[in-house]
Amino acid sequence: GAVVSQHPSWVICKSGTSVKIECRSLDFQATTMFWYRQFPKQSLMLMATSNEGSKATYEQGVEKDKFLINHASLTLSTLTVTSAHPEDSSFYICSARRGGGTALLYGYTFGSGTRLTVV
């Protein structure tokens, strides 16, 4: 089945530093990647949508310069949290979707998530 590998699974960083989170589709080509943020006991909030080779589309209220998303290949997307602060501490999770036709049934394959703690 479709597998998305997300790394790291958890990370602690100092305030003011940057953190990169990777999301790889292992056995399929992900034409679209979605990045979500989740606070404890809350829903997944979409941050941005990225299509391979083009700029990410950010949701309203998400700072583009703070959350840099790169989708340079069909199997890799990265989220970089720049100049992280304690309020950026959260659970970040990616989701990859295959392309082609009415691909909805192929579903959205999620990574295992990254728990970011900024101290």
Add this chain to the structure above:
Amino acid sequence: AQKITQTQPGMFVQEKEAVTLDCTYDTSDQSYGLFWYKQPSSGEMIFLIYQGSYDEQNATEGRYSLNFQKARKSANLVISASQLGDSAMYFCAMSQYGNKLVFGAGTILRVKS
């Protein structure tokens, strides 16, 4: 705009009994898909079941079934014969074809022994 509503913040169910988790949605599109995901404390998102807007039959996957009432715009998840391992957060989500997945607020389910 798409919107998913889950009105039950938390639910309790006795082991081996059935439970229904509510989900209503709002969209002006005719083509859309409805999903249910389970999120245990580990954080991973586990796909449970899918219903397409044009599917006439309710979807079923093992102990999971989706009670799809299109006119009422509801897509309730029914879990039969609950198990302790079913304790988790459950999310209803919707997507228009090829577009982003929008999630409801979620329902925390606790199965009692």
